């Protein structure tokens with residue numbers, strides 16, 4: 001069946017009218033059989049894909065069965081070198097679940113989410129998500145927070161965070177959200193450890209090679225792959241962005257000058273940070289990591305609402321010996337799941353999220 005015949009058949013079946021144009025384009029290009037999906041589920045997923053994930057891997061897949069979404073981890077999208085125990089993998093999927101739940105609430109629906117996290121393996125369903133109807137009023141403001149949240153890797157203004165902003169963030173969960181001003185002794189420890197961990201990781205050939213797999217040197221990949229890290233997302237514009245697209249590739253991203261430049265930027269980033277948010281979990285069990293991933297996305301959405309710029313920095317939690325020492329250094333007894341740079345900025349964000357199509361996450 002060619003594209004014209006396909007469109008004709010779909011129009012006859014009444015499917016085309018409920019599908020956004022970009023999904024339709026992807027469906028016909030990929031030649032996957034078209035699945036008729038409930039329009040509310042489509043809408044919820046369209047927001048869900050805006051969730052944050054390590055290296056923008058978007059390691060989630062879903063199966064749709066009537067009014068149920070079954071969520072899986074996409075094992076092709078793991079990061080075995082920086083994340084050998086799948087901690088960040090689960091945190092990313094959990095942020096996706098939180099985003100879906102938020103979107104459903106914002107469009108006036110309620111979801112029942114059941115996690116199955118005893119074991120995490122390639123083909124195992126991790127979450128069963130059922131729509132529970134309850135059409136209530138919708139909130140456009142909440143939906144735009146999901147779309148407008150973004151990771152800001154640029155330098156922030158010098159200065160303290162507003163006390164009220166920190167209180168608002170900590171009110172999300174007083175037990176698990178901690179804040180350290182950059183000027184405090186513990187804030188200084190985080191800054192120092194971040195530079196040490198970032199430098200160590202950049203000089204680790206396997207980890208740098210793994211990262212470079214997700215660095216995008218071809219503009220066309222925005223449409224083609226819809227994942228990974230583009231220069232705009234890393235805070236590069238103008239000449240540096242031109243240089244990135246013109247002269248760099250996967251191989252040179254593993255070379256000395258690229259690595260040196262990355263370390264230089266990381267030093268500037270911590271210098272231009274007002275404070276660090278540290279998110280802990282109640283235990284190291286998968287179910288607690290899941291709760292932490294959800295809390296993380298709640299905190300990022302709150303930051304977006306309060307115009308607080310944020311940048312998750314995971315190197316301390318990925319590198320030895322920093323990851324073993326950080327809890328003691330900060331006097332925190334619980335497992336640390338996230339460290340996030342915070343601050344304010346007058347600079348623009350990088351623009352629209354780069355994401356895969358809904359079609360490519362449906363199995």
Ligand SMILES: Cc1cc2nc3c(=O)[nH]c(=O)nc-3n(C[C@H](O)[C@H](O)[C@H](O)COP(=O)(O)O)c2cc1C
Nearest residue numbers: 052053054055056088091092150151312313314315
């Ligand atoms: C578990 C996890 C760990 C992350 N670690 C880092 C990190 O170490 N450095 C960084 O720049 N961004 C980190 N991020 C942010 C992602 O890179 C970011 O969410 C992704 O590139 C998508 O971009 P967006 O947040 O602007 O939508 C992390 C995100 C998650 C969920």
